[in-house]
């Protein structure tokens with residue numbers, strides 16, 4: 001089968017080594033703190049620390065030590081406006097103007113804030129449309145916002161069903177955009193199967209029916225380019241600790257299309273006040289005329305600082321090149337899995353079409369929980385999602401084709417020797 005670069009794809013190790021030699025992004029790997037005895041395939045859950053992220057965090061730690069409160073204006077860059085400065089490097093990743101995005105909060109907090117904002121803008125159409133495969137926190141947050149706004153989630157939250165339990169059909173979602181729906185909130189990439197939804201098509205359909213639409217981009221930011229502004233998406237949010245490698249619990253982010261900036265946020269705080277008069281400390285709230293208005297309190301500098309270093313890598317690499325390599329890696333991984341693992345009952349739950357694929361591949365097996373443990377014991381870091389999914393993310397900036405080959409080789413040997421049967425079927429607290 002011909003590969004994207006014109007060479008004949010094969011299961012031979014030499015093929016993987018050859019692909020690494022011609023990989024234009026291969027030098028980025030040395031910029032990350034990778035354990036040489038492990039292969040890290042869990043960047044879709046928590047990304048690896050880069051030296052650049054470590055440096056930008058270290059800088060803020062030293063500024064706190066040396067400047068104390070002076071860091072707000074004398075830091076390099078000053079801490080006051082740090083989030084707004086990050087928007088310049090984030091803008092090309094989400095396809096929006098810098099003033100349409102802001103780094104703040106967390107995915108869950110931003111879902112609360114954005115849902116509250118759009119609920120206050122929908123008058124008679126109080127139903128929110130979601131899907132049954134979405135990450136649980138998205139649902140918890142939306143349900144609680146419906147309750148806070150006096151609606152019963154049992155009647156005002158409508159859920160799109162998945163036919164196979166792994167993927168969604170955009171046409172079925174569009175059919176469910178009925179007259180009572182005021183807001184549609186969906187994941188860009190589904191966290192288990194890795195399916196990438198057609199954001200542009202869904203946005204066009206929602207707007208044609210007078211519905212606001214938002215996306216949780218936690219599994220696409222840093223892996224997939226977006227054109228949120230051109231597509232006209234109303235709002236979006238994301239985390240930065242997955243493909244953007246900002247560290248555990250790293251700060252979140254949000255996008256809000258500029259046509260909504262005048263509406264102002266539903267959840268307000270002093271950090272969203274106009275910057276030039278914020279410290280006048282008056283009691284009348286005047287929101288910034290930008291996504292910055294959706295900030296609530298003082299920015300978490302230590303969780304923002306690593307992002308500054310990390311984003312510099314994306315500026316250098318260009319998200320389109322990152323996506324290109326990511327697609328080649330996931331294609332190769334799926335090819336190897338089909339060739340070498342299907343006879344052991346391992347199936348692929350990620351869509352094969354490039355336009356429907358995010359940055360990870362989901363493999364399914366009834367014994368996934370034990371196979372996942374066996375992989376960890378063999379030096380591969382995967383992750384498991386209950387009940388039957390192993391997610392493998394060959395992250396373009398720090399994974400090579402030979403890494404992918406080795407992972408599938410290890411997995412083949414685990415299946416062949418049935419060594420996974422030595423592990424317990426119980427899920428760990430974090431899995």
Ligand SMILES: Cc1ncc(COP(=O)(O)O)c(C=O)c1O
Pocket residue numbers: 045106107108109135137138187191216218219239252
């Ligand atoms: C799609 C998605 N949304 C939200 C979250 C969690 O959000 P938070 O950063 O607020 O914990 C995750 C975490 O993995 C996720 O995958």
